[in-house]
Amino acid sequence: MADNLERLSDALFAELDRLGSVDLKDTDAVEAELDRARAVCSVASQITANHNTAISVLRMQVDAGMGKGSGAARLLGA
Secondary structure, eight states, X not given: OHHHHHHHHHHHHHHHHHHXXXXXXXXXXXXXXXXXXHHHHHHXXXXXXXXXXXXXXXXXXXXXXXXXXXXXXXXXXX
């Protein structure tokens, strides 16, 4: 899971860098980068929601005394 979250973090910070480097006088470039940022944010939200769901499943499995070999554990890289 750490690798996945690290990659997500890297992608988000890369997008912040791109947003900071766009020429504000070039309105087409600004709009294109904003569209890209919205798309990255949307995907990041879905990845985060997916991981939160998997974590909830893991917690329920631990509470039920189930093992670590679950699909949620594999999804998270556990």
